[in-house]
Amino acid sequence: MTTTDIRVAFDRAAQKRRSGLLRRFLRHPGGYIPLAIFLLIVLVGILAPLLAPMDPNLVDLGAAKAAPGPEHLLGGDSTGRDILSRLIYGTRTTLWGALITIITALIIGVPAGVAAGYFGGAFDRVATWISDALQSIPGMIILLVVAAGSRNNFELLMATVGVFMVPGYFRISRSQTLAVRGEPYIDAARVSGLSDGRIIFRHVITAVYPPVIIQTALTAGIAMGMQAGLQFLGIGDSNVPSWGAMMLEGFRLMLTYPLMLLWPSTALGLTIAVLAIMGSTLAELVQVRTPRPKGRRADAAASTPSAPATGAVHHAAADSALRVENLRVIHATPSGETEVVHGVTLDVAPGEVVGIVGESGSGKSQTVFSVLDLLPSTGRSVADAIWVGGKDVGRATPKQRQALLGREIGYVPQEPMSNLDPSYTIGHQLVEPLRRTHGLSRRAAKDRAREMLLRVGLTDPERVMRSYPHQVSGGMAQRVLIAGAISGKPSLLVADEPTTALDVTVQAEVLELLRELQAEYGMALLIVTHNFGVVADICDRVIVMRGGEIVESGPVDELFAAPAAAYTRELIAASLDDADGRAALDRSARTTEVPA
Numbered sequence: 001m002t003t004t005d006i007r008v009a010f011d012r013a014a015q016k017r018r019s020g021l022l023r024r025f026l027r028h029p030g031g032y033i034p035l036a037i038f039l040l041i042v043l044v045g046i047l048a049p050l051l052a053p054m055d056p057n058l059v060d061l062g063a064a065k066a067a068p069g070p071e072h073l074l075g076g077d078s079t080g081r082d083i084l085s086r087l088i089y090g091t092r093t094t095l096w097g098a099l100i101t102i103i104t105a106l107i108i109g110v111p112a113g114v115a116a117g118y119f120g121g122a123f124d125r126v127a128t129w130i131s132d133a134l135q136s137i138p139g140m141i142i143l144l145v146v147a148a149g150s151r152n153n154f155e156l157l158m159a160t161v162g163v164f165m166v167p168g169y170f171r172i173s174r175s176q177t178l179a180v181r182g183e184p185y186i187d188a189a190r191v192s193g194l195s196d197g198r199i200i201f202r203h204v205i206t207a208v209y210p211p212v213i214i215q216t217a218l219t220a221g222i223a224m225g226m227q228a229g230l231q232f233l234g235i236g237d238s239n240v241p242s243w244g245a246m247m248l249e250g251f252r253l254m255l256t257y258p259l260m261l262l263w264p265s266t267a268l269g270l271t272i273a274v275l276a277i278m279g280s281t282l283a284e285l286v287q288v289r290t291p292r293p294k295g296r297r298a299d300a301a302a303s304t305p306s307a308p309a310t311g312a313v314h315h316a317a318a319d320s321a322l323r324v325e326n327l328r329v330i331h332a333t334p335s336g337e338t339e340v341v342h343g344v345t346l347d348v349a350p351g352e353v354v355g356i357v358g359e360s361g362s363g364k365s366q367t368v369f370s371v372l373d374l375l376p377s378t379g380r381s382v383a384d385a386i387w388v389g390g391k392d393v394g395r396a397t398p399k400q401r402q403a404l405l406g407r408e409i410g411y412v413p414q415e416p417m418s419n420l421d422p423s424y425t426i427g428h429q430l431v432e433p434l435r436r437t438h439g440l441s442r443r444a445a446k447d448r449a450r451e452m453l454l455r456v457g458l459t460d461p462e463r464v465m466r467s468y469p470h471q472v473s474g475g476m477a478q479r480v481l482i483a484g485a486i487s488g489k490p491s492l493l494v495a496d497e498p499t500t501a502l503d504v505t506v507q508a509e510v511l512e513l514l515r516e517l518q519a520e521y522g523m524a525l526l527i528v529t530h531n532f533g534v535v536a537d538i539c540d541r542v543i544v545m546r547g548g549e550i551v552e553s554g555p556v557d558e559l560f561a562a563p564a565a566a567y568t569r570e571l572i573a574a575s576l577d578d579a580d581g582r583a584a585l586d587r588s589a590r591t592t593e594v595p596a
Contacts, residue, residue, distance in 0.1 A: 021210075021285060030281035034274035041271055045091035052085040056241040065257050074263055077249060087263055089241035094224055094271070097158040101223035102216055104162025105169050110212060112166075113173025118181055118200060128174075131167040139164045147235045154236060161226050165219050172211045180207045210286035217279030221272040228268055243268050311345035311543065311550035321492045321524030322371065323347040323387035329366045329548075331379045341366050341381075341548045348524040350491060353515070355527045355535040355556075357571065358545035364528045367545070368496055372411060373401040389491050406437040410485035410523075412514075414497035416477035420469035427465030430484050438488060452483035456513060475506035479513070486517055493518065495527045499534060511538050532575035536560065544568050 025031035044051060053073070063076035074083040116124040143160055150156045180186060180203070189199045230236065231244025232251070243264040250261030309326040317323050329341035341363040348354045356364040370381035371388075386394040389408050393401060405411065413419045421429060427449060434445035446465075453461035456479040469477060478498065485493060495514060499507035515538050518525040529535065535542045536556060543553040544565065552565040563569045 021282075024285050025281065028281055028285065030277055031285070034277040034281075037270070037274045038278065041091060041267075041274075042095060044088055045095045048088045048092045052082075052088045054082050054085050056081060056085040056089040057239055058082065058085075065253070065260075068259070075259055077246070077260060078253060078257075083246070083260065083263055086241040086246060087243070087267060090243045090246060090264065091267070093154075093240060093242045094227060094268070097154065097161075097227045098220045098223040100155055100158040101162040101165060101227075102219055104159045105165035105219060106212075106216070108163065109166040109169025110173045110208070113170040114177050114200060114204060114208060116170070117174040117177025118196070118204060124174075127170065131170045134164060135167050137164075143230060144235070147230070152236050154240065157230060157235070158223070158227065161223055165222070168215055168219065169212065172215055173208050176208045176211060177204055180204055210282075213286070214279050214283045217275050217282060221275040221279075224268060224272055224275075309343040309345045311553060313345060313347040314541075315347050315349045317347075317385070317387045317392075318390045319349060320347045320387055321350045321352075321389060322526060323385070324367070324371060325384040325386070327367060327370055327381060327383040327386070329363070329370055329375065329379060329381050333378075339548070341370070344545075344548075344550055346543055346550070346553070347387075348492065348526050350524050351518075351522050353518055353525040353527065353538055353540045355529060355539035355542045356545060357529055357532055357535050357542055359530060359571075362545040363548035364545050365496055366548075368494055368526070368528055372405065372409065372494065373398065406433055406488045406490070408491055410488060410490035410493045412478075412481050412485045412493065412495040412498050414500040416474060416481050417469060419481060420477055422469050424468075425465065426467055426469065426472070426480055430465070430480070430487065433484065434487055448487055449483070452487045453480070455486075455517070456480075456483045457509070458483075474502055475509065478502060478506070478510055482510070482513065482517070486521065486523075489521065490523060492524045492526065495525065497528055497530070499529070499531075507534075508537075514538065532572050544571065 026035070058081060060076065060080040060082075063072055063080040063082070064078055066072050066076035066080070068075045072082050072084065074087065077083055077086070112127050116127040139161075142164075143157060146160045147153075147157055186199060186203060189203060194202070227242075228244035228247060231242045232248045234248065236242060236245060246264035247261060247268070250257075250259075250264065254261050313320075313323060313325070315323070324347070325345050327341060327344045328339055330337050330339050332338075344363070344367055346354070346356075346367075356367065358364050366375070366379075369375050369379075370383070371386065375381060383394050385392050388404055393404065420426065427446070430449040430452070431442070431445040434440045434448055435442065438445075440448065449465065450461040453464055458464050458476065458479055464472065464476065464480065472480070482498075493514075498514065499510055502510065511534060514525065514527070517523070525538075527534070527539065539556050541554065542556050542559055544551050544559075544567065546567050552559065552563065552568050559568065560572065563572060
């Protein structure tokens with residue numbers, strides 16, 4: 001299985017997991033336990049007339065402040081009403097109020113947030129201003145005004161609470177919509193002729209609903225707390241049983257009859273707690289998490305079956321800038337561990353340029369990431385030996401492997417604009433590693449950075465160092481990354497698709513620069529590419545990979561002249577065109593040159 005297959009597996013797993021959110025929730029202890037308790041509470045509220053032993057408003061003066069007993073299981077309140085009956089009917093009141101709050105907040109907050117995030121413009125600015133204004137208004141004062149004006153209308157009060165919950169839904173919906181609005185699949189949907197409404201319902205809502213579910217669980221708990229707080233202040237109809245009103249009465253008699261405060265407080269606290277736990281569990285489950293591998297180093301080799309090595313070495317280990325023996329890379333997937341690189345063996349000598357070429361998903365980048373110890377958390381590498389600068393680092397600790405980066409090994413990543421931090425100037429990003437890794441003073445680090453920028457062909461290093469990444473072109477950004485990689489004067493330079501996303505003329509300049517720097521500093525250069533044209537232009541030796549294995553390797557001239565593997569012939573045929581190569585163009589220029 002290739003790395004492309006792994007991506008497909010993860011995508012399928014993501015769809016399966018999201019579609020089975022309820023199933024996974026019901027299997028999680030933090031899901032089914034609080035859900036069972038909450039459903040029991042809801043059932044009590046729905047069946048209140050059947051479960052309550054008597055009318056909650058029935059006054060029996062003989063049962064005033066009565067202790068729990070056979071007739072009144074939880075006792076009687078200050079006027080002789082049955083506490084258990086009022087507690088059961090209070091469940092219905094509390095749940096109904098929370099439902100009104102949630103529906104109000106959802107109906108207003110989610111559509112407004114999605115519309116603001118998707119359409120932007122004036123509506124976004126106005127809606128955001130209103131959301132901020134709502135958060136700045138003292139809600140309790142408004143609720144007291146509404147209570148006085150509506151004669152304690154319960155439904156209107158809870159709807160008002162819902163209005164104050166709108167900003168939470170608005171901000172979540174807006175931020176999630178902004179995150180997906182610029183995705184290529186949204187643009188593709190627009191180009192295909194889908195209306196904005198259909199795009200929103202088919203593509204945007206799928207990204208919005210997971211955090212909205214979490215927010216709803218939390219909002220329900222907040223609404224119950226606010227409802228109890230209002231009733232605790234005496235707002236509401238005294239004839240309507242509610243937990244807040246019971247807590248108010250219990251608070252007044254707390255010193256003489258504490259049980260009156262205990263029962264409604266326990267019911268409210270338990271309900272809010274189970275909602276909070278369900279919200280936390282949902283927050284964990286809506287994210288598609290990848291399984292963690294049990295180990296990342298050679299100590300796990302015993303648990304992994306061995307695979308035959310592919311490739312060969314051409315230099316002694318002590319004389320190699322890099323030597324990898326029988327490297328395997330294993331990734332954890334939802335269906336188990338999968339090996340994506342199978343027994344790769346290669347080496348690079350000082351002053352040599354070696355290219356690893358292959359189609360996307362062939363395992364070439366995974367091989368390089370293993371050398372750099374930059375595999376993701378789902379991956380681990382196992383090798384018989386990894387030699388860097390004549391030393392075996394295969395059994396080194398992560399800290400020791402990290403110490404090689406920037407010193408023995410320089411790295412030029414692909415997509416230069418994505419590998420420069422937009423928050424800092426280019427100068428800061430070049431100077432800081434030199435100070436921390438090489439211990440240079442600030443002045444010396446700046447001088448080294450200027451020198452490297454000049455060496456890579458940037459004629460105004462002062463302006464470049466003051467610039468932020470968005471203020472330079474892609475070609476300049478790639479030169480900056482090359483300058484950063486060689487500033488530590490490494491013995492091995494690893495370039496992973498260094499010409500990706502660059503136009504043809506800039507690609508040629510970058511390749512020429514890499515060749516010049518490699519010759520000048522005597523570095524070993526390991527370049528990863530899918531383009532045989534790059535290999536022919538710059539490499540001394542080439543390694544062809546497919547499906548995580550090396551299918552062929554050898555000097556560039558020999559391999560181009562007589563490729564042994566059918567796959568290599570296909571790659572070469574796909575890369576060739578009718579244009580002359582650089583060598584042919586140089587010969588033509590020399591033959592047509594007129595002597596002075």
